[in-house]
Amino acid sequence: MSAVATRRAWAELLRLPALFTVPGDALAGAAATGLRPNHRTLLAIGSSLCLYEAGMALNDWADRAEDAVERPERPLPSGRIAPPAALTAATALTAAGLALASRAGRPSLAVAGALAGTVWAYDLALKHTPAGPAAMATARGLDLLLGATATAGPDHDPRSRATAAAPSAAALAAHTLAVTVVSRREAQGGSSTAPLAALATTAALTRLVGAGTTRRPSVGGGGDVDDGGFGWRRRGRSAPGESASRGSASRGSASTGSASRGSASGLAPESGPALRTATPERGPAPRTATPDTAHRALRGALALAYAGTAARPLFHAALNPSPPLTQRAVGGGIRAMIPLQAALAARTGAPVTALLTAALAPAARRFARKVSVT
Numbered sequence: 001m002s003a004v005a006t007r008r009a010w011a012e013l014l015r016l017p018a019l020f021t022v023p024g025d026a027l028a029g030a031a032a033t034g035l036r037p038n039h040r041t042l043l044a045i046g047s048s049l050c051l052y053e054a055g056m057a058l059n060d061w062a063d064r065a066e067d068a069v070e071r072p073e074r075p076l077p078s079g080r081i082a083p084p085a086a087l088t089a090a091t092a093l094t095a096a097g098l099a100l101a102s103r104a105g106r107p108s109l110a111v112a113g114a115l116a117g118t119v120w121a122y123d124l125a126l127k128h129t130p131a132g133p134a135a136m137a138t139a140r141g142l143d144l145l146l147g148a149t150a151t152a153g154p155d156h157d158p159r160s161r162a163t164a165a166a167p168s169a170a171a172l173a174a175h176t177l178a179v180t181v182v183s184r185r186e187a188q189g190g191s192s193t194a195p196l197a198a199l200a201t202t203a204a205l206t207r208l209v210g211a212g213t214t215r216r217p218s219v220g221g222g223g224d225v226d227d228g229g230f231g232w233r234r235r236g237r238s239a240p241g242e243s244a245s246r247g248s249a250s251r252g253s254a255s256t257g258s259a260s261r262g263s264a265s266g267l268a269p270e271s272g273p274a275l276r277t278a279t280p281e282r283g284p285a286p287r288t289a290t291p292d293t294a295h296r297a298l299r300g301a302l303a304l305a306y307a308g309t310a311a312r313p314l315f316h317a318a319l320n321p322s323p324p325l326t327q328r329a330v331g332g333g334i335r336a337m338i339p340l341q342a343a344l345a346a347r348t349g350a351p352v353t354a355l356l357t358a359a360l361a362p363a364a365r366r367f368a369r370k371v372s373v374t
Contacts, residue, residue, distance in 0.1 A: 001080060009080035011371050014056045018334055018373040020364035022052050024341030024357040025140065025172065026147025031350035032165035033148050035156065040104040044150035047104075047112050048143050050097030055119040055139075058090035062123045070187045094120070104150035107158035111149050115142040133180040140337075141173035168344045171205055175310075175340055178202070179333030182317070186327045195318035195329055202310045202336075209343035210303030298351055302343035302358060309361075310336035327372075334373050335364055 001009075026044040030037045060067065060076050061083055068077035075081040094116050101112030122135040148165035149158040178198035185191050313332035317325045338361045346354035 005080070008371075009075040013060055013075040013081055013086060014053045015371065015373050017364055017367035017371050018056075019049060019052065020360045020367070021334055021337040021341075022048050022143070023360065024338055024345075025143040026150070027353050027357050028168050028172070028341045028344045028348075029144040029147025029149075029165045030151040031345035031353045032144075032168045032348045033151055033156075033161040034164065034349075035151050035161070037353065038151060038153070040108070040150040040153045041147060043100050043104040044108060044147045047097045047100040047108075047150075048146060050093045050100065051112065051116055051119060051143075054090045054093035054097060054116070055123060057086045057093065058120065058123040059127075061086040061090060062127070101146065101150070105153055105158070107152075107162075108146060108150040111142055111146045111162075115139055115146060118142060132184070133177050136180040137173040137177035140176040141169035144169040144172055168348065171208060171344060172337070172340065174201055175205055175333070175337065179310075179330060182314070182326065182333065183330045185321070186330050187323060189321045189323040189326045192318045192321050195314045195321065195326070198329070198333065199311060199314045199318065202307055202314065205340065206303050206307040209306070209340065209347050210300050295346070295349075295351060298354065299343060299346040302339050302346055302354060305339035305358070305361075306336050306343055309339055331368065331373050335361065335368065338364060 023045045026041055026048055027037060029044070030041045060074060064076045064083055067074045072078060076083055076086060098109065098112055098116060102109040118135055118139045122132060122139065126132045126135045145162050145165055148161050148169075152158045152161035178194075178201040182194045182198050185194060310333050313325070313329040317329035339358060342354040342358035345351075345357055
């Protein structure tokens with residue numbers, strides 16, 4: 001077999017276009033912590049990519065007998081890749097993923113270890129049991145938590161950061177659960193129940209990520225702080241140095257008899273008689289586009305992109321649950337993870353991270369035309 005054919009076979013085995021759905025897990029996890037992505041986030045992404053591909057290779061190794069009957073064109077049953085080579089690749093990629101996670105700290109290694117264990121348990125034992133979809137959903141949720149704990153590192157409490165990322169992890173896990181249930185019938189087809197349930201899940205998640213309030217833990221560990229450009233505000237413990245300046249401003253205003261409490265934070269002052277007499281009445285200010293409006297628009301657009309990517313092929317599979325349409329629905333569900341990750345990042349107040357994640361979608365769609373993601 002030529003070198004080009006060998007590369008093509010490995011690309012099919014590892015389902016390379018699906019790799020574009022992986023970095024968004026760690027990026028969404030980092031966004032949920034309220035911290036900027038850093039070099040440890042990159043380590044988490046590298047670990048996630050390795051563990052994801054380990055799962056792909058191990059999946060085909062474990063299903064080689066079944067694929068010989070249902071999907072004989074796959075790399076292992078067709079003889080283009082030897083089964084021992086696939087198993088060796090899965091083992092090496094798992095080791096590489098754990099090594100990268102260890103460089104981000106012990107908490108990250110613990111999460112990566114749980115993720116690797118879930119992947120191997122799914123492929124070798126749980127895939128064809130009722131627990132299979134739940135195991136796959138758990139793996140995706142852990143992948144997002146890996147990004148959160150790695151980004152936090154030793155300078156911040158990893159447990160509290162993981163707790164902050166838990167809602168995002170749960171949303172991603174719910175989507176993964178729905179898609180995995182659909183995928184169990186992709187070779188046979190014949191049931192509309194799973195696509196309909198996945199459509200309901202998609203609708204619920206679209207509403208969640210598109211209309212939820214934005215909350216992020218502050219870097220100092222308190223409540224919410226200002227995002228410096230998109231208009232959302234964190235209340236609670238201030239960043240170091242901010243409390244001092246805010247306190248001095250409050251003391252200054254108190255000494256001059258001002259009734260404005262927290263004016264340094266940009267909140268509207270409480271109105272009193274002195275203020276009413278000193279301030280002339282004005283008409284309502286003209287409405288202009290605010291940063292908060294832009295943030296809501298971004299979140300809504302990403303939520304609609306998620307719904308459009310996932311819902312259309314699921315609707316077709318529900319109308320006609322044939323194997324080709326069911327496989328197309330699974331592929332759409334996998335690609336929909338990218339706008340979902342981006343919407344989760346936007347919902348937690350990280351618009352730049354959201355846009356970077358969403359930028360992966362065109363590449364995933366383009367490469368999916370060459371190599372199947374299912």
